[in-house]
Amino acid sequence: MIRLILGLSVLFLALGVLVGLPVAYVVWMIRAWRGGRKMLFWSQTGVAVLAVLALGFLLDLTPASHWYWERQRTLAWTGVAFSFGKPLYHCDTGPSFNGDGYVATVVALKPEIARYFSAPPASFFTDYPAIPGFKDGAGGLQLVHWHNGPVRADEERFVQFAVDAGSGDLASYSRDKDLTKEVRRVLNKPTSLYAYYWRYPGEQVSDIYFFLIDPEEGRLYIFQNNT
DSSP states (O other), X not given: OHHHHHHHHHHHHHHHHHHHHHHHHHHHHHHHHHTTOHHHHHHHHHHHHHHHHHXXXXXXXXXXXXXXXXXXXXXXXXXXXXXOOSOSEEEEOOXXXXXXXXXXXXXXXXXXXHHHHHSOOXXXXXXXXXXXXXXXXXXXXXXXXXXXXXXXXXXXXXXHHHTGGGXXXXXXXXXXXXXXXXXXXXXXXXXXXXXXXXXXXXSSOOEXXXXXXXXXXXXXXXXXXXX
């Protein structure tokens, strides 16, 4: 009961700050305008606009920020920055109350990017994906760098957890094509590339981020499963 009361108190305090500060700022601005301090009013308006734009950029809420953060993510994943625009397919179950959720995304690669992955440099296989602050084994986090298919037998459980676990959510991918079967087909190609990192607090995999590239067909598959 005490924890519940403390939690609600912190929640209402945070809401009070988030709502109260903007309201107080607007009231102060109105008083500045009415008081004839128009220079102050316009300068502070400019500051407020810049603050909103900066916040939108950091939270990836604008087209420009989406383009920037997309390139930053692909750079960390593969060592080359690129944007892919609107996905060919995207499924997001959304996080549940305890944070569980499933995300699957399929994007088309530009021809020059697909060609890059058909013969990537040696560093691609040894340095990527690059996770900021990653320390092997810390918090049960493990990373497997990019390597070619077909998928190895000892990695089958990771594929199942990343791809097969969401097959029920992926039924809408296409009327005549099942994404799970498509991914399996791509994984059997010797030209395919895949990498992943996962967490296992116990004996079972609990979270995974799985990447798959098909240079021949120009596709990037991204799966995220949190349980």
